[in-house]
Amino acid sequence: MPSSDREIVLSLISHTNVGKTALARTLLRSDVGDVADSAHVTVIPEAHTLIEADGISAKIWDTPGFGSNLAKLAKRLRYSKNPIGWILHQVWDRTRDKSLWCSQEAIRNVQSEADVVLYLVDASQPPESVGFVDLEVEIIEWIGKPVLVYLNQTGQPDPERDRTNEAAWREHFKNHEIVKHVSILDAFTRCWTQEHHILEQAGSVVSGDTQVAARKLTTAWIERNLGIFDRAVSEMSHWAREALTDSEPLPQKDLTEKLRELILRSERNKDLDKIQQVMYGRLAETTATTVNELIALHGLDGETASTLAESSRDEFAVKRDIEEPLVATIGGAVSGLVGGLSADLISGGMTFGGGAVIGMLLGGATTFALTRGYNLTRSGQNRVRWTEAHFVTQVKFIIMLYLAVAHFGRGRGAWQDPSNNPAHWESIVDAELSANEKRLSELWKRGGSASASATLHQHLDKFFRQSLSSILGNLYANSQSIFKRR
Ligand SMILES: Nc1nc2c(ncn2[C@@H]2O[C@H](COP(=O)(O)OP(=O)(O)OP(=O)(O)O)[C@@H](O)[C@H]2O)c(=O)[nH]1
Ligand SMILES: [Mg+2]
Known part of the structure; x- marks a missing residue:
């Protein structure tokens, strides 16, 4: 396999402050990046090795969060010929335009790095109350990389409530073809037995050598746990x-x-x-x-x-x-x-x-x-x-x-x-x-x-x-x- 086929690359994406870095820490069992309860804590995308086996690896990118003005931009760009190209060519100042700058970094990361996007949602609120989610997924849709949605901030497991929550979010995403999967994966309360599903699901939305890599790494993840x-x-x-x-x-x-x-x-x-x-x-x-x-x-x-x-x-x-x-x-x-x-x-x-x-x-x-x-x-x-x-x-x-x-x-x-x-x-x-x-x-x-x-x-x-x-x-x-x- 050429080197790029010896890995599968996942990009963790979400609105800012949803918990990407917290989830990366949980999955990596390591205190990577900074976690805080405020917007745009992570400003530079950072790659981490999730797991390696037989010279094959899964990489996960922790990215800056989408800012609140990205949704407005998405609405405006909806009918433009090349909205992603337009966003990536803007020159935004890292300090003055932090929100747009972070959004641009995340979009760039998805476009240039990701095999699969892990889109994280704050599911402590019902889907209809989070207006920006659809617009953010629409932007990822323009890039065209497959999306797995994970519901974060769901609290202590509660089978009844979790089933209803998952069903509501699945229903919400059903018209976004790019969304291939929706399930709960709370950075604070997930069980280790749920983690390998990320690689398993990623393997089911890629093909060829990347799929072979994802399957091997799923097995390695299970064996390690x-x-x-x-x-x-x-x-x-x-x-x-x-x-x-x-x-x-x-x-x-x-x-x-x-x-x-x-x-x-x-x-x-x-x-x-x-x-x-x-x-x-x-x-x-x-x-x-x-x-x-x-x-x-x-x-x-x-x-x-x-x-x-x-x-x-x-x-x-x-x-x-x-x-x-x-x-x-x-x-x-x-x-x-x-x-x-x-x-x-x-x-x-x-x-x-x-x-x-x-x-x-x-x-x-x-x-x-x-x-x-x-x-x-x-x-x-x-x-x-x-x-x-x-x-x-x-x-x-x-x-x-x-x-x-x-x-x-x-x-x-x-x-x-x-x-x-x-x-x-x-x-x-x-x-x-x-x-x-x-x-x-x-x-x-x-x-x-x-x-x-x-x-x-x-x-x-x-x-x-x-x-x-x-x-x-x-x-x-x-x-x-x-x-x-x-
Ligand atoms: N209750 C709960 N809180 C969470 C969970 N995941 C993250 N948080 C909290 O949410 C806040 C934001 O977490 P981060 O991991 O920094 O979020 P982020 O998406 O990386 O944010 P940015 O890098 O700023 O875009 C922190 O206060 C976390 O402690 C979760 O699963 N449950
Ligand atoms: Mg972060």
Whole structure:
């Protein structure tokens, strides 16, 4: 192939201040250019290598944004014989006529460099309220390069709203033949599983060697991201292994007698409080280390805030309001009315806290006592470990954090711990964990056996790989196929 056929060139174009540079940063995992909330921050087009493989590369140009007076110009030039030629031959001053100067630079870039135009739209507003979009696309139409439209600034993913938004913008662009594709790609909240579609879609609107290059690079992009996915899975498996095998020795005194007293007096046990605190401390520490690894793996800067340790403690804390009535109920039941009591608890509609207690209760009063206000259960004769229910909560917690990292675009800046997650993530994760109930139970049992070790990591690796593939495939149906490569 001649050198120009060994690459595909994409030009990022938009009205000024829509987020081209932010999207370039997200895709490149690097702080290129300047990002700011004002017009004409980028004034010189800048090329970056998006990906390289086998001597072939994809280049992306970050360009200055179209200015507000370009639309007026487009209207005026609509009937001119050579509007692009006219624009490119004007002499505008970079400082005095900044807006037109930037517009001219962007147009020049599309004309002389682009195989494909990535036209970015601020989709936080409905299409009919952004008058300049049609005129800007009309100008690109005069140049004649194929256009892929990406909707930016759409906020946290919301399947219902996103579908409606995409449909509205597709409808809006349907009369522009040059527009070959419209979809959401938010620089702040996109998921890595969506990124390769840019190259895939670009490959479908070019031909010949450029198309061959685009297809090879799409594969390279997927493989690179899957390499990161593999490492993320391994980090999470390591984390889960630590939690599964973590244990603490029990206090020396005769436990059964002590617990019996405890139940009758409805007291907490200082020794067990201390044990649980120590185990929470270790859990918070390994969680922070793992999240920081995930952040770095995904090309992000920053660290999880130390408050995560606190929030994870809250997240994992046994819900006392559920537990306290149980303590009252069970006060007189210590001598073994376990069957009837658990039926009462079940009919009372206990959720996680109750469910965990019921499980322990069936194991006998001694085990029960450990779950009153604690997420610990006995491991062998004289140690305690996390309960199975707690392990499942831990797994959910790390998966939700993984999703937050997988969606956090570098263009948004340094990592921030999520304050809230999209509601549909939680229901998809819950469904996945329910479908894996038995498997999680087996993993938990394995973690408690003396010979846990060697194969536990492999089992966890397989679990996280399959679950995350399924969750991400559920969130982004058109990305499902990439996980079949593994
Ligand atoms: N909420 C949100 N804000 C965004 C997103 N992308 C960019 N922004 C913000 O939009 C503003 C403009 O972003 P830039 O990347 O500088 O925009 P640009 O299109 O390169 O602008 P010019 O170079 O000036 O034409 C900044 O304040 C960004 O933080 C996004 O996906 N979501
Ligand atoms: Mg910019």
